[in-house]
Amino acid sequence: MMKQVIIATKNVGKAREFQELLEKKGIEVKSLLDFPNCPDVEETGSTFAENAVLKAEAMAHYFHAIVIADDSGLSIDALDGRPGVYSARYAGEEKNDQKNIAKVLEELKGVPFEKRTARFHCALAVAAPGRRTTVVEGTCEGYITEVPKGENGFGYDPIFYVPQKGKTMAELSKEEKNQISHRAKALAKLEKQWDEIINDKE
Template sequence: MKEIVIATKNAGKVREFAALFAKRGVEVKSLLDFPDAPDVAETGSTFADNAVLKAEAASRRLKRPVIADDSGLVVDALGGRPGVHSARYAGEDKNDARNIAKLLRELDGVPMEQRTARFHCALAVAIPGRPTAVVEATCDGYIAEAPRGEGGFGYDPVFYLPERGKTMAELAPEEKNQISHRAKALTKLDEQWEEIVGGKGRTE
């Protein structure tokens, strides 16, 4: 395999994948390189469902191997919300500040020990003529009572990591990239890559 497409227009995500595949001699491209790539409605009930939908639709259209991810925040006290609706939790415009504000309102009065949560990432690999494979990983923490930190994006300012005494937004980028849900999923993808390319379509 000489080339793989990452089903995103997020340059930060592309850099993460490029670092992984550079050692394999695989060129990484993104949807920015393919204006005719399909815009897929994320109608799945799980992160894995949505990742598969995006990867398979893009792979069919582009006739190339495609990796797609779907990720978000799962909060136990909210029955798993915001879940697959994480990006648009407070509205269709994907506003991080409003999403956080809604989350904190819903957790108002909930004690810290009951504010357990996890970031979840699912990566789907669609290769023409092969079974689609999925790898998944999580990063566990708690929801802080107020935002802290200037780094990261999304829910990072309220995602508290007790073992580090910081929110995800207070971590240096290189520290976050060692422990995040996406970093863990990328590690799994790397470990299983030969099996996936071989067509076994392993799913975890």
Template sequence: MRKLLIATQNEGKVKEFKRRFESDDLRVLSLLDIEGAPDVAETGSTFAENAVLKAEAIMKLTNHPVIADDSGLVIDALDGDPGVYSARYAGPEKDDEANIDKVLKEMKDVPKEKRNASFHCLLAVAIPGQNTEIFSGACNGMITYERSGSYGFGYDPIFYVPSYDKTMAELSPEEKDAISHRGQALDRLEEVFKELF
């Protein structure tokens, strides 16, 4: 059986990749399946740089095809923050609830018309002996004043999607996959998946 390694320890991201790519002849693994897997430092200044850093580091370590994702929330009223620091915005523990609390606190006095935000996803695909490929996606929305919904992960409970009149966390997994930043990047990857692998 062929194996595809996703360079993440985020279980929510792993589920999204498995829904899309796992099949009878392709097993999707993550860093959670590799004992002693390193946590590659995200030292890049952009989502793309961080995705490439992670994909190439894990590919060199395992000699397997690797997909790495770097994604995050960009809020206009916060000058683009949390941006590349989305996962660790409230500290190195990567605590989703603390990150949400920090955003809501910083946004508490921002009026509704200035709460625009976007999710961005950059996927880097590193395959031994090939050039690293990059695929991107973005989803526009607004930051709510409080949490709503129980699906998803990360900032989903405070990211409102106007076209659905719901937060990302109120969308079913299938609805989210259809419109999310990662869903869009995965769509672009899926178009060339068989050629790459």
């Protein structure tokens, strides 16, 4: 029987990456996109970890199951860490990747490459009724480019230059991104909890 895990996200790009990362372990990924009626959770926390916990606990309660939530984003040093926890809706509630990218590039106008340092963050929270919620985090270091490049990935990937690959995140294949990403690194830290997570069947 195929093992299954629920990822508490409505983001298509994230859901796809969790599928890629977990299908090689023989785990089937469900996301909130498979449950169109599930409620929205307000991300009122001031850190990625707080927001991941809010989303995971709300959905664990809703599904009466063990779930993993991902809260992630981009922190740019020259912008004092922005867009940070506001990454998804940086240019407005509509959560438009192109507009978010345009806003970041506008704010970084005139900042030289060596001062365009940034990192992606990913906090993953695992929650279930009657279980102590756990959180793990992963980061990925890079630089913000002056123009978008590449078609792969999602979000800010086209403007995130990965020095060790010599390409933007959006120019990497999904396999390459999944070797180095903030999400992959955080997920690797959950490895020890896998048995518990995927065996939580009622």
